[in-house]
Amino acid sequence: MSNFSRLSASVMTVPERVVHARSISTELGDIPVITDTSRGGPLRNSLRAWKAYDLSASHHLLLQDDIALAPDLIARMEAACAAHPDAILSGYASWHTSSGAAMRLAAVSGASWVETVGDGYFPTLAMVMPTAYIGEYVEFAERYRDVIKHDDHVVFWFLRQHGIRALISAPAMVEHRGIATAAGNHPDFPQHAACFVPESVQAATALLDDFAxxxxxxxxxxxxxxxxxxxxxxxxxxxxxxxxxxxxxxxxxxxxxxxxxxxxxxxxxxxxxxxxxxxxxxxxxxxxxxxxxxxxxxxxxxxxxxxxxxxxxxxxxxxxxxxxxxxxxxxxxxxxxxxxxxxxxxxxxxxxxxx
Known part of the structure; x- marks a missing residue:
């Protein structure tokens, strides 16, 4: 069982978006920026980023670079890590997905977190993992580095195989900025959060789960x-x-x-x-x-x-x-x-x- 003591963070990027990543880094106190100079795709770069976590932290937050941050991102994530220390957390779900639907249900119900409802992938735009899982996850994900470009499917497979609880925030803690995504999402379906408010919300931890x-x-x-x-x-x-x-x-x-x-x-x-x-x-x-x-x-x-x-x-x-x-x-x-x-x-x- 994991216990929360400290949250570290980093942001992953590609060379043409380093400026965006550095802006996020500065906003969060100069967190490390991990750049995909080889252009190997989100999965390969995320593996480099996870391996570079702070050894003194109990949990690590990995951000992608095409996002705007809620002003209370770190406080809300830290509160969630303390309340749900064994869970893998996401601060984002897209507006057209079933996890986005779950985010909406939690948000209008007064909950701050909700269990995922199985899109076949786990949103990794702003993801927290207990550091105790990172070694096992990296070993698991390395098998797929030459198979699949995206990390969100691989995280989902890892969660399902190991029976790890996965939770999504409500409302979202980050929002897509409207720039082209490294994942290459379909241009007819812009990526935005199912529920995002730009102002601060309370760093609450109430969970909506076991709903039918x-x-x-x-x-x-x-x-x-x-x-x-x-x-x-x-x-x-x-x-x-x-x-x-x-x-x-x-x-x-x-x-x-x-x-x-x-x-x-x-x-x-x-x-x-x-x-x-x-x-x-x-x-x-x-x-x-x-x-x-x-x-x-x-x-x-x-x-x-x-x-x-x-x-x-x-x-x-x-x-x-x-x-x-x-x-x-x-x-x-x-x-x-x-x-x-x-x-x-x-x-x-x-x-x-x-x-």
Missing amino acids: YCPYFYEGNADLIVRGQQGRHRMWERVPWVTRADELGIDPNQLRNIFDESADLRDHCELLEPAGIPREYLFSLWTSAFLLGTFSLRGREMNLPAAERSVIEAALETLAISGQGYLLVTHQDIVANRKGLATVAGSGFALARSQ
Whole structure:
């Protein structure tokens, strides 16, 4: 079992982005910068960075260079290391992923951390590992240095094989800066956090775990990520929310009628449809927000603190983008109509919270 004593940190970069990395380094007190001069890719450079951890530290934070930092990053990470010393932590999840959906659920529920829900990779943009794991992880990951470019998949495989708890912060502690990523992510899907607020938030450690459902708006569908178990491994399955409507005690037809008969929502649809956002997409967005509000009420049962309004608004604002996927609805249309879409999401969320 690990105990927290000290958090060290470093930032990894490539030669053309050294300026960005040095800016992060300066912001955090001149932490080491590890540069991929051989251009071997994120996995190879991350292995060099992990090997260079401070031997006096109990935990090490490894940052990538294409990020902006929350002002309370170190304080929040240190508090989490003390509360969850055996866990591997991430301060980021992207807005379109299932882990991003879990981040939203935790954020609106009043939790500061949430267990991952299995994207097949672990977000490594701002990752903390107990130093007791680093040697074993490096040995494990070295096998894949000539197999795969990215480190996030390899970290996920390591977590799964060794049964190590993995947690994601809520809200995110870092945000993508909008510059091209070394990982080469798809240009039609810009990478941003599912929930990020630029101001300080409390360095709390409340954890949302053991939840049965997580709402996930993806490819225009209001889905649920449902917990399961296969042997000793926790499994997650994505299903249409209506397949679980009976056990949730929610009538899909009644929900549709509420949406269709709302004068306010009808007005928003009439504004958004000509702008490239179809009514059915809006209904699924509204339904997903309703489910998010419904499941967030569990936070009260767990005696979690009330979520800050700015955090709730940040989580709801990215919900519409989460649903894009490979659809005719474009990222540009969603961004251009972000405020109207956030209003639609806020309506569904508020309805659930009022019941």
